[in-house]
Amino acid sequence: MGELEIKFEERTAPREKGSNSCLQAPPRPVVSVIVPTYKEVENLPFLIGRLRDLRRDNGMDLEVLIMDDDSRDGTREYIASLGEDWVRLFTRTTDRGLSRAVCDGLKRAEGDVIVVMDADLSHPPEAIPALVQALEAGHDFALGSRYVAGGSTHEGWGVFRWLNSKIATLLAKPFSNVKDPMSGFFALLRSTYERAAGGLNPVGYKIGLELMVKCRCRRVKEIPFHFCERQSGESKLSLAEQARYIKHIRRLFIHKYGTWSHLAQFLVVGGLGTVINLATLSLLLGLSVGVKESIGLAIAISMGFNFVLNRRFTFDYARSGSILKQLFGYVGACSLGALCNYIISSELMVAFPALYPQLAVLAGIAAGVGLNFIVSLFAVFKPAVNDTTSPAERSAI
Ligand code: GDD
Ligand code: MN
Numbered sequence: 001m002g003e004l005e006i007k008f009e010e011r012t013a014p015r016e017k018g019s020n021s022c023l024q025a026p027p028r029p030v031v032s033v034i035v036p037t038y039k040e041v042e043n044l045p046f047l048i049g050r051l052r053d054l055r056r057d058n059g060m061d062l063e064v065l066i067m068d069d070d071s072r073d074g075t076r077e078y079i080a081s082l083g084e085d086w087v088r089l090f091t092r093t094t095d096r097g098l099s100r101a102v103c104d105g106l107k108r109a110e111g112d113v114i115v116v117m118d119a120d121l122s123h124p125p126e127a128i129p130a131l132v133q134a135l136e137a138g139h140d141f142a143l144g145s146r147y148v149a150g151g152s153t154h155e156g157w158g159v160f161r162w163l164n165s166k167i168a169t170l171l172a173k174p175f176s177n178v179k180d181p182m183s184g185f186f187a188l189l190r191s192t193y194e195r196a197a198g199g200l201n202p203v204g205y206k207i208g209l210e211l212m213v214k215c216r217c218r219r220v221k222e223i224p225f226h227f228c229e230r231q232s233g234e235s236k237l238s239l240a241e242q243a244r245y246i247k248h249i250r251r252l253f254i255h256k257y258g259t260w261s262h263l264a265q266f267l268v269v270g271g272l273g274t275v276i277n278l279a280t281l282s283l284l285l286g287l288s289v290g291v292k293e294s295i296g297l298a299i300a301i302s303m304g305f306n307f308v309l310n311r312r313f314t315f316d317y318a319r320s321g322s323i324l325k326q327l328f329g330y331v332g333a334c335s336l337g338a339l340c341n342y343i344i345s346s347e348l349m350v351a352f353p354a355l356y357p358q359l360a361v362l363a364g365i366a367a368g369v370g371l372n373f374i375v376s377l378f379a380v381f382k383p384a385v386n387d388t389t390s391p392a393e394r395s396a397i
Helices: 005-010 044-058 075-082 098-108 125-136 159-171 207-214 239-257 259-286 291-314 323-351 357-380 391-395
Strands: 031-037 062-068 087-091 113-116 141-145 186-189 220-224
Touching: 031 044, 031 098, 031 125, 044 062, 044 075, 044 125, 062 075, 062 098, 075 087, 087 098, 098 113, 098 207, 113 125, 125 141, 125 186, 125 220, 141 207, 159 239, 186 207, 207 239, 239 259, 259 291, 259 357, 291 323, 323 357
Parallel strands: 031 062, 031 113, 062 087, 141 220
Antiparallel strands: 113 186, 141 186
16 A cells, blocks of 8 residues: 555644643544444444554554444443543434434544444445545545445345445436445545535435535545445334435435526426326316316316425425415416416417417416516515525525
8 A cells, every 4th residue: 555645744733622731732643434333332343453453554543433323232331441542432412313423523533534434344444545545646535336346245235225226326326427326435535525514414324425515526536345244233224214315315406406406396396287287177077077167176276286395395495484475475476477478478479470379388388487486486485584595505404
């Protein structure tokens, strides 16, 4: 392994936090390894043993931050019994969860290089030097990867877990081109993390993806590694965790595309509303309800459906507003949109008689939907008066 430049540059820098004025401040560690844990006491001796070897064999100046969500399984006693000051335990009792624990660790880490890894030995500590070297070579994110040449997963991975990982990877495509965006084994410089420090807002497990996107990492290097099955304890990856992943992806989408993501959601809801409208209309006509009544009812039902979905998803930041006011406002916005649609369609037909009438109607629809969206965004689903953040920022909170 090549010499770690960063290590020697920073070796004598004093600790910023928690330094004791009476004593000589100990040298600042260069690599901070953040390990989120929940009931991992059986794995910790092996993990710490291998990290200890790494410190010795590679001369790596390394601290470990065990970010434990109050496991009460003997973790605290075990770390205390070690009495090694490079291993620091933080017992967390609030704001629990893997990503939250990692974010907490990111704030407390003192090294200039930060590594994040699991405690269950799925991630080999011996790969840390390769991750660090990738950063030294100028990459702004080093990602332990199972899906690049040389990487692999434990053979016992069932079809379900494999498929699950593949679908999740596909959903991350709009944000990152890496082969293994789901990986929880990665390294970045603290200065890279600081680009996004306050804006991190992950839900669920995918803190690596969150950091790559929010820290605007363009030069990501994937380092192959073999993902071992955990030796003891259980995986905490539940169905609820996967639902949180969808929520996380939506947040990233809003973060990346801002107001456009609200328009995209508005259009998806509108498309679904059209399907509801046609289905209701067919049903009512099938039940021999009069044509006028059927059209009217279909409009009312689809408008109600759209209102509920737009309030819940498209403009979810405005959910604390009065529902009645918003409902009336939304019906008003739709009516205004319909009127605009009517005027534009008919004016275009008169002005360009040679044009296909369908084209005029399409232009009318586009103008109507656009107006409806603008009125909904700026008037109907307004945030509280004293909130000055933009809609996109608000949804990402
Ligand atoms: N503090 C804290 N709080 N730690 C947690 C929590 C929590 O609520 N839930 C899990 N952890 C810790 C575990 O103790 C372990 O060290 C690490 O986070 C990963 O949890 P596992 O339960 O072992 O996750 P996994 O094996 O299903 O998922 C792994 O694979 C994914 C890729 O398929 C993890 O490595 C993920 O990071 C990775 O993205
Ligand atoms: Mn695991």
